[in-house]
Amino acid sequence: MAATKAQIAKEKEGKKKNISLFWKMYAIGVGLLVLLFLLAGWGIFGDLPDHTALENPQTELATEIVTADGKTLGTFFTDNRKPIKYDDLPQHLIDALVSTEDERFWDHSGIDGYGTARAVAYLGQKGGASTITQQLAKLYFTDTASKNIVERIIQKSREWIITSRLEQQYTKKEIITQYLNEFDFLYQAIGIRSAANIYFNKEPRELSVSESAVLVSMLKNPWLYNPRRESRKEQVLTRRNQVFVQMVRNNKMTEATKDSLKQLPVKINYNSADHNEGMGTYFRENLRSWLKDWAKDHINPDTEKPYNLYNDGLKINVTIDSRMQKMAEEAVYAHMERLQAEFDHQQKRNKTAPFTDLSDSQIETSMKNAMKRSERWREMKKKGIAEEAIIKSFNVKTDMTIFDWKAEFRERDTIMTPMDSIRYYKQFLHTGLMSLEPQTGHVKAWVGGINHKHFKFDHVELGKRQAGSTFKPFLYSTAIDLLHYSPCKEYPDGEYTIPAGKHGNAKDWTPKDSGGDYGNIMSLQEALAKSKNTISARLMDEVGPQPVIDRAEQLGIDVSNIDAVPSLALGTADVSLYEMVAAYGVFANGGIYNKPVLVTSIEDKNGTILYQYMPESKDVMNPETAYVTVNLMEGVTRIGSGAKLRGNSSWAANSTFYKEVITDYPYDFKNDIAGKTGTTQNNSDGWFMGLVPNLVTGVWVGADDRSVHFKTTKYGQGATMALPIWGSYMKRVYADETLEVSKEPFEKPENLTIETDCEEYKKSKGSDGLNNSDQPGDDVSKELDML
Incomplete structure (x- = not known):
C-alpha cells in the first residue's frame, strides 16, 4: 500500500533531523578537535617547545677523536652522538629512507593526509601515518606513547603541533638530517654517523647501498632488526630486502639491481664504542687524561663553564694513523698470543710458576703486596671492612670473568679465589709499542698492552723498565x-x-x-x-x-x-718506551729532538679551532753525530741480533720456535734499517728499537713482575720477545704504499768528517x-x- 502524504512528510522530517544532527556532531567534533589543538597549543596539556628550543634542541654531543687519515678512532660521551651534515649523506641513504619511511615526504607539510586516512580506514594494517617530521618530533619533544586513549589523543595533538612548527622552521633537508642525527640505533650508536662507525666501521658517505638499507631498516625497530643479533639474522635480511622493494616502488632502484642486491648477505664490521674495546684503547685513555687537564683551563662560552668532554661535541684531531694503529695491534696480538703459549708451555716444568728464582717466602711476600695493591682491597678498605676479613675474602671462590688468549673474545667465565686470580694474572707477558714520525714528532701508533679491559696499565708512557x-x-x-x-x-x-x-x-x-x-x-x-x-x-x-x-x-x-x-753503560736505568722512541727519533732526524705530539688541534661543535699545537723542537746533537750513530746501529740489522729482520739468520731459519711462534717470518727487508735490541738481567725485559728515515718504532715485552720471565736468553732476549713485533708491524706497513714509509738510505750530512766506510x-x-x-x-x- 502506498505511503500516505503524512508518512512521507514524517520521513523527510526525520532525514532532515539526522542530517542536521550529523552536521552538528561533525561541527562539534571539528570544534572539539580545534579546541584540543588550541588547548595543546596554549600549553594546557604541558609546555610546548618554544622557538629557541626548536632552533636548539637539547642534545648531548659526543667528543670525537679523529685520526690523521680522517677516521673516527673513538668517542667520549654520555650519549654517543656525532652530528653530520646533509651533504655528507649518500644519496642512496636518503632514497632508502624516504622510500621506506615516508614516500610523500617531499610533498606534504609534515602531516600526510592520505597516509592518515589510510591508517584510520584500515586501522593501521596497511601502514602507519607517521611522517619523518612526526618521528623527529617524537624523538625531540614527546614522551613514550601512552596506552590510555585520551592521553594518546592529547600526545598526538602535541606531536602534530610540534610537527607543523618543525616544517615551518626547517627545510626538508634539515629535517632529514636532524632525524638521522637523533635516532638511537642501539649499542651506543646514536645518530647515523655513530651507527655507520659502529656497525660498519665507515663514515656515512662510504656506506654501500646494502649497508644503507640495513640502517634504514633499523628505523622501524632497532632491536628487532639489529644486525648484531645472531638470533635475528633472517628478520634483518627480510627487512633489508623490503627496503630494496620500496626503493623500486619509488623509482630509486631498478628491478635488476634489487634482485642482485637481495642475494648479498648482511655483513657488519662491528666496532664497539666501549672505552675498553675497539682500536687504540690505551691511546684513548691517555688522551682522555690529557683532555681533562686541557678542559679545566678552557671555558665554553655557551655554558660559561669549562668544556665538558662528554657532552660538548668537541672534535679532537690526533696524530694516530688508523691504518698503522690497526697494523700495530695486529702485529702485537699475533706475536703475544704465541709467545704467551710458549711461555705457558715452559712453565709446566716450573714448580713455582709463574715465578722464577724466588723462594717460597719471597713468593708469599709478592702475592701479599699484589693483594694490597688490588682494586678489591682498596674498595673493601674504603668501606671500613677489617683487614682480617678482607684477607679471608681473598680465599673464597667467586664467579669472575678472566682474560684468556684462547677463549672467544679473549675472555671466559670461571670460578676461582681472588688470590688465585692474582697469581693467574701474574703469568701474563705484556707489551708496549709506539711508532713516531721523527721529523714532526707525530705519534702514528700506540699500543699500551694486550687488553685494556683486563690490564689497564699503559706500558708506553707509564711503564718504566731497565733499558x-x-x-x-x-x-x-x-x-x-x-x-x-x-x-x-x-x-x-x-x-x-x-x-x-x-x-x-x-x-x-x-x-x-x-x-x-x-x-x-x-x-x-x-x-x-x-x-x-x-x-x-x-x-x-x-x-x-x-x-x-x-x-x-x-x-x-x-x-x-x-x-x-x-x-749505566749496560742500560741499568729505568726508562719508558715513550721516552726511548722520542730519543731515538733524534738519531733519525739529524740531531733534532721533537717532543711527541698526540693532538694537532681541537675544534668545538661549530668547527671553531680551540687549540692548535705548537711544535716543541730543539737541536740536541750535531747532524754528524746523529748520522754516525745511525750508521753504528745499521750494523745491528746486518751482522747482529737484528739480522733476523733480513731473513738471513741461520738460527732463525732452523729454529722450531721461530717456525711455530714467530709470525710473518721471514721478513726479508732489503732497505736500510738501524736498530738496537735490549735484554735485561734474568731476561725480565726484551726491547727492540727500529729506525727507518721517517719512522721510529719501539717495542718492549715483559711481565709486570720482574721475577716472571723466560729461563733462557734464547727465548727471553729482545730479539725473540720484541723484535718480531717490529718486523711483523713493518711488513704490514710496507705492504701499504700509501703510507709512504721510507725505504731509502738515511740522509748523509754534507762535509762529513768522520769516516764511516x-x-x-x-x-x-x-x-x-x-x-x-x-x-x-x-x-x-x-x-x-x-x-
Missing part, C-alpha cells in the same frame, strides 16, 4: 761527539775492569758478555751489533757516566733517578786501523799485542 742494551747508543753517541770516534774504530773485547773509586764506583766493576766469547778485535759497529758489554765498559771509562746522563737528558729522558755509575778508514789509519790520532792508548795497544 738494557737499547741504552748503549746514548753511550756510543757521546763517545762519537766528545772523542770524534768512527764506527770503524777497533777495540779488543777482553774483560775490562773499572776500579773502585773511579767514576763514583763503589767497587771494582767487570761486566761479562753472554757466552764469554773473548779474544776478538772488533769495530765499534760490530761491538754495538753484538752488544759487547766489555767494549761498552771501555767507552764508559773513556767518557765517564755524567756526559752519558747529560746526553740522555738532552734526548728527552727523565734522568732524575739515574745514578752516574759505570753500570771501514775500508777507507783503514787506509787512512794504517792496516790495523789503530796507529794514528784515535789510538786507544798504550795500555790498550799492549792488550792488542797480547791478544
Whole structure:
C-alpha cells in the first residue's frame, strides 16, 4: 500500500533531523578537535617547545677523536652522538629512507593526509601515518606513547603541533638530517654517523647501498632488526630486502639491481664504542687524561663553564694513523698470543710458576703486596671492612670473568679465589709499542698492552723498565761527539775492569758478555751489533757516566733517578718506551729532538679551532753525530741480533720456535734499517728499537713482575720477545704504499768528517786501523799485542 502524504512528510522530517544532527556532531567534533589543538597549543596539556628550543634542541654531543687519515678512532660521551651534515649523506641513504619511511615526504607539510586516512580506514594494517617530521618530533619533544586513549589523543595533538612548527622552521633537508642525527640505533650508536662507525666501521658517505638499507631498516625497530643479533639474522635480511622493494616502488632502484642486491648477505664490521674495546684503547685513555687537564683551563662560552668532554661535541684531531694503529695491534696480538703459549708451555716444568728464582717466602711476600695493591682491597678498605676479613675474602671462590688468549673474545667465565686470580694474572707477558714520525714528532701508533679491559696499565708512557742494551747508543753517541770516534774504530773485547773509586764506583766493576766469547778485535759497529758489554765498559771509562746522563737528558729522558755509575753503560736505568722512541727519533732526524705530539688541534661543535699545537723542537746533537750513530746501529740489522729482520739468520731459519711462534717470518727487508735490541738481567725485559728515515718504532715485552720471565736468553732476549713485533708491524706497513714509509738510505750530512766506510778508514789509519790520532792508548795497544 502506498505511503500516505503524512508518512512521507514524517520521513523527510526525520532525514532532515539526522542530517542536521550529523552536521552538528561533525561541527562539534571539528570544534572539539580545534579546541584540543588550541588547548595543546596554549600549553594546557604541558609546555610546548618554544622557538629557541626548536632552533636548539637539547642534545648531548659526543667528543670525537679523529685520526690523521680522517677516521673516527673513538668517542667520549654520555650519549654517543656525532652530528653530520646533509651533504655528507649518500644519496642512496636518503632514497632508502624516504622510500621506506615516508614516500610523500617531499610533498606534504609534515602531516600526510592520505597516509592518515589510510591508517584510520584500515586501522593501521596497511601502514602507519607517521611522517619523518612526526618521528623527529617524537624523538625531540614527546614522551613514550601512552596506552590510555585520551592521553594518546592529547600526545598526538602535541606531536602534530610540534610537527607543523618543525616544517615551518626547517627545510626538508634539515629535517632529514636532524632525524638521522637523533635516532638511537642501539649499542651506543646514536645518530647515523655513530651507527655507520659502529656497525660498519665507515663514515656515512662510504656506506654501500646494502649497508644503507640495513640502517634504514633499523628505523622501524632497532632491536628487532639489529644486525648484531645472531638470533635475528633472517628478520634483518627480510627487512633489508623490503627496503630494496620500496626503493623500486619509488623509482630509486631498478628491478635488476634489487634482485642482485637481495642475494648479498648482511655483513657488519662491528666496532664497539666501549672505552675498553675497539682500536687504540690505551691511546684513548691517555688522551682522555690529557683532555681533562686541557678542559679545566678552557671555558665554553655557551655554558660559561669549562668544556665538558662528554657532552660538548668537541672534535679532537690526533696524530694516530688508523691504518698503522690497526697494523700495530695486529702485529702485537699475533706475536703475544704465541709467545704467551710458549711461555705457558715452559712453565709446566716450573714448580713455582709463574715465578722464577724466588723462594717460597719471597713468593708469599709478592702475592701479599699484589693483594694490597688490588682494586678489591682498596674498595673493601674504603668501606671500613677489617683487614682480617678482607684477607679471608681473598680465599673464597667467586664467579669472575678472566682474560684468556684462547677463549672467544679473549675472555671466559670461571670460578676461582681472588688470590688465585692474582697469581693467574701474574703469568701474563705484556707489551708496549709506539711508532713516531721523527721529523714532526707525530705519534702514528700506540699500543699500551694486550687488553685494556683486563690490564689497564699503559706500558708506553707509564711503564718504566731497565733499558738494557737499547741504552748503549746514548753511550756510543757521546763517545762519537766528545772523542770524534768512527764506527770503524777497533777495540779488543777482553774483560775490562773499572776500579773502585773511579767514576763514583763503589767497587771494582767487570761486566761479562753472554757466552764469554773473548779474544776478538772488533769495530765499534760490530761491538754495538753484538752488544759487547766489555767494549761498552771501555767507552764508559773513556767518557765517564755524567756526559752519558747529560746526553740522555738532552734526548728527552727523565734522568732524575739515574745514578752516574759505570753500570749505566749496560742500560741499568729505568726508562719508558715513550721516552726511548722520542730519543731515538733524534738519531733519525739529524740531531733534532721533537717532543711527541698526540693532538694537532681541537675544534668545538661549530668547527671553531680551540687549540692548535705548537711544535716543541730543539737541536740536541750535531747532524754528524746523529748520522754516525745511525750508521753504528745499521750494523745491528746486518751482522747482529737484528739480522733476523733480513731473513738471513741461520738460527732463525732452523729454529722450531721461530717456525711455530714467530709470525710473518721471514721478513726479508732489503732497505736500510738501524736498530738496537735490549735484554735485561734474568731476561725480565726484551726491547727492540727500529729506525727507518721517517719512522721510529719501539717495542718492549715483559711481565709486570720482574721475577716472571723466560729461563733462557734464547727465548727471553729482545730479539725473540720484541723484535718480531717490529718486523711483523713493518711488513704490514710496507705492504701499504700509501703510507709512504721510507725505504731509502738515511740522509748523509754534507762535509762529513768522520769516516764511516771501514775500508777507507783503514787506509787512512794504517792496516790495523789503530796507529794514528784515535789510538786507544798504550795500555790498550799492549792488550792488542797480547791478544
